[in-house]
Amino acid sequence: MGLYEEIFEQAQTAQRILEEQRENIETIAANIRERQPDTVFLAARGTSDNAGRYINYLWGAYNRLPVTLATPSLFSIYQRPPRLHNTLVIGISQSGKSPDIVSVLAEARNQGCPTLTITNAPGSPLSQLADWEIDICAGVETAVAATKTYSASMMAAAMLSCALAQDEARWEQLSHVPGWITEVLRRDETIARIAERYRFMEQCVVLGRGFNYATAFEWSLKMKELCYVMADPYSSADFQHGPIALVEQGFPVMAVAPKGEVLADLMGLMELLCEERKVELLTLSNDDDVLSLGQSAIQLPADMPEWISPIVSIVPAQLFAYYLTVAKGFDTEAPRGLKKVTETV
Amino acid sequence: MGLYEEIFEQAQTAQRILEEQRENIETIAANIRERQPDTVFLAARGTSDNAGRYINYLWGAYNRLPVTLATPSLFSIYQRPPRLHNTLVIGISQSGKSPDIVSVLAEARNQGCPTLTITNAPGSPLSQLADWEIDICAGVETAVAATKTYSASMMAAAMLSCALAQDEARWEQLSHVPGWITEVLRRDETIARIAERYRFMEQCVVLGRGFNYATAFEWSLKMKELCYVMADPYSSADFQHGPIALVEQGFPVMAVAPKGEVLADLMGLMELLCEERKVELLTLSNDDDVLSLGQSAIQLPADMPEWISPIVSIVPAQLFAYYLTVAKGFDTEAPRGLKKVTETV
Numbered sequence: 132m133g134l135y136e137e138i139f140e141q142a143q144t145a146q147r148i149l150e151e152q153r154e155n156i157e158t159i160a161a162n163i164r165e166r167q168p169d170t171v172f173l174a175a176r177g178t179s180d181n182a183g184r185y186i187n188y189l190w191g192a193y194n195r196l197p198v199t200l201a202t203p204s205l206f207s208i209y210q211r212p213p214r215l216h217n218t219l220v221i222g223i224s225q226s227g228k229s230p231d232i233v234s235v236l237a238e239a240r241n242q243g244c245p246t247l248t249i250t251n252a253p254g255s256p257l258s259q260l261a262d263w264e265i266d267i268c269a270g271v272e273t274a275v276a277a278t279k280t281y282s283a284s285m286m287a288a289a290m291l292s293c294a295l296a297q298d299e300a301r302w303e304q305l306s307h308v309p310g311w312i313t314e315v316l317r318r319d320e321t322i323a324r325i326a327e328r329y330r331f332m333e334q335c336v337v338l339g340r341g342f343n344y345a346t347a348f349e350w351s352l353k354m355k356e357l358c359y360v361m362a363d364p365y366s367s368a369d370f371q372h373g374p375i376a377l378v379e380q381g382f383p384v385m386a387v388a389p390k391g392e393v394l395a396d397l398m399g400l401m402e403l404l405c406e407e408r409k410v411e412l413l414t415l416s417n418d419d420d421v422l423s424l425g426q427s428a429i430q431l432p433a434d435m436p437e438w439i440s441p442i443v444s445i446v447p448a449q450l451f452a453y454y455l456t457v458a459k460g461f462d463t464e465a466p467r468g469l470k471k472v473t474e475t476v
Numbered sequence: 477m478g479l480y481e482e483i484f485e486q487a488q489t490a491q492r493i494l495e496e497q498r499e500n501i502e503t504i505a506a507n508i509r510e511r512q513p514d515t516v517f518l519a520a521r522g523t524s525d526n527a528g529r530y531i532n533y534l535w536g537a538y539n540r541l542p543v544t545l546a547t548p549s550l551f552s553i554y555q556r557p558p559r560l561h562n563t564l565v566i567g568i569s570q571s572g573k574s575p576d577i578v579s580v581l582a583e584a585r586n587q588g589c590p591t592l593t594i595t596n597a598p599g600s601p602l603s604q605l606a607d608w609e610i611d612i613c614a615g616v617e618t619a620v621a622a623t624k625t626y627s628a629s630m631m632a633a634a635m636l637s638c639a640l641a642q643d644e645a646r647w648e649q650l651s652h653v654p655g656w657i658t659e660v661l662r663r664d665e666t667i668a669r670i671a672e673r674y675r676f677m678e679q680c681v682v683l684g685r686g687f688n689y690a691t692a693f694e695w696s697l698k699m700k701e702l703c704y705v706m707a708d709p710y711s712s713a714d715f716q717h718g719p720i721a722l723v724e725q726g727f728p729v730m731a732v733a734p735k736g737e738v739l740a741d742l743m744g745l746m747e748l749l750c751e752e753r754k755v756e757l758l759t760l761s762n763d764d765d766v767l768s769l770g771q772s773a774i775q776l777p778a779d780m781p782e783w784i785s786p787i788v789s790i791v792p793a794q795l796f797a798y799y800l801t802v803a804k805g806f807d808t809e810a811p812r813g814l815k816k817v818t819e820t821v
Contacts, residue, residue: 169561177717187547192556199544200531204686209737211537211629215515334679334706341549356718361679361706368820372522373701376811392554475713
């Protein structure tokens with residue numbers, strides 16, 4: 132087992148959490164609805180923090196819950212935590228061990244807040260501080276770079292969103308995720324060929340907005356930790372408030388741009404970047420105009436709703452990072468200076 | 477007038493807001509205390525968003541208010557805003573014009589939330605949606621890269637923190653900011669010399685944690701928009717959850733590391749980076765051990781409390797970006813592809 136196999140396991144892990152956790156998640160949702168939290172406070176690091184970015188948009192849009200991404204050092208190092216009033220506090224961690232994340236849940240419990248953990252390690256120190264726990268059922272992940280635990284954490288978040296809203300139509304849409312993941316995994320050879328072209332890339336920008344802001348962050352993180360490429364994620368709005376100055380002719384830009392509400396905004400920026408700034412563009416999309424815009428494109432499933440798209444669109448991005456790592460001759464299983472479990476204070 | 481002069485104006489702008497806005501800010505604080513908000517929701521872009529990152533730590537630590545950085549697209553494009561319960565909503569914008577930020581304040585008002593704007597353009601569209609307004613009194617800023625409006629926005633936030641907490645001791649500390657800025661501006665020649673060394677740098681990492689997480693972001697943004705250097709900001713914790721794989725021998729790392737609660741954590745990471753990974757380190761600090769750790773160092777005022785340090789420590793970072801722009805032969809006043817006022821949806 133290794134990184135490549137774990138990327139390919141994601142259709143099954145999505146199916147497994149759908150089957151094994153729905154009942155638990157419905158129960159948790161009923162409990163949360165009873166508590167009627169005004170707001171959500173979420174602590175995570177690395178890939179789990181990117182799952183948190185997805186939750187930020189998803190629960191904001193579909194559950195009308197404002198989501199705050201925690202500043203763990205206020206809890207751990209400064210020991211000056213904010214007052215959390217009528218707040219659901221969530222810790223996301225594959226290992227359930229990082230002391231900074233644990234310190235946020237400990238304080239939340241201290242303040243009497245309801246607590247939830249989303250983890251691949253039931254029974255971990257984090258779990259012991261949680262009123263409720265969602266096991267993401269991803270199985271052992273051996274590669275240092277997280278892949279299946281990321282999509283499974285997003286599945287947990289999406290399931291809880293549907294359960295909180297008691298939204299059967301979205302539950303039905305969610306049942307198609309394993310199929311859509313299987314579909315994008317069939318782009319394997321295309322992605323391997325596209326990655327070759329980027330063999331000598333040293334830096335790039337990854338654009339995404341709204342739900343797929345998270346995908347831009349996670350794709351960037353995979354390219355940093357596996358390919359040692361300085362990859363910077365931006366929303367199409369933030370990018371225009373300064374960082375756009377970076378790009379010159381041929382500068383590599385990746386865009387996560389499936390059909391949806393934010394596509395028009397992203398399209399405007401991509402056209403400007405292609406026509407005026409002459410960047411090199413790689414897109415992930417299911418929109419024909421986007422797919423024909425840049426030098427390279429990876430096709431996403433046609434009928435996938437935007438709110439679900441981050442769970443599917445990260446998969447070809449992971450494959451791209453995998454093949455680029457191979458093309459550059461680096462070790463896909465052991466990125467330099469990283470361990471599987473990172474514990475920070 | 478230009479970028480260099482505006483950097484040098486910052487001792488005066490800090491003094492001006494202290495003198496001209498204290499009464500207004502005390503009144504606003506009394507009004508906010510009366511409303512007793514449970515939480516703060518903050519919308520901003522670019523440099524103003526980095527001022528928001530400072531507020532996130534400062535008000536969390538000293539006013540016990542959890543601060544949520546807004547996802548403006550939920551308000552503007554998706555039109556699916558979260559429910560903001562008993563929340564103070566703040567818009568920070570030099571120009572007070574960006575439609576996405578305006579849409580957040582419009583919805584906040586619609587939901588009956590108290591609203592505040594921090595701006596350099598009183599009477600702007602944003603101001604018209606705010607119950608209260610703080611004029612940052614920075615005067616006309618002509619350079620595209622924001623400098624004095626950043627330190628002045630942070631001053632506004634720091635003054636409001638003191639006023640909310642009715643904390644005379646911190647008001648007294650704040651009165652020293654103009655003097656500390658004057659002190660760091662005297663490092664001008666040293667900084668010019670240090671910047672030379674980085675003439676051929678194309679990418680770097682900027683580390684900061686806690687209060688100075690904001691400084692790492694803003695220093696990075698200046699290097700991106702002025703020097704076209706791919707500069708990535710990280711907290712010392714986030715950096716270890718993946719991106720640390722990027723660094724190899726000689727990789728340039730900047731660290732904002734004044735004395736304070738987070739220094740031990742940052743010091744541990746800097747030592748590892750220097751000893752094991754052999755990076756090239758530039759530090760901003762007032763700690764002797766930190767100052768002697770890397771290849772280059774810029775000295776910060778000795779007696780500056782950590783909570784205030786971001787307002788002072790950004791100044792030498794701005795000067796560094798200015799001199800690096802000059803060394804690279806770029807235009808300090810007109811970064812490519814940027815306008816002074818950026819409007820995004």
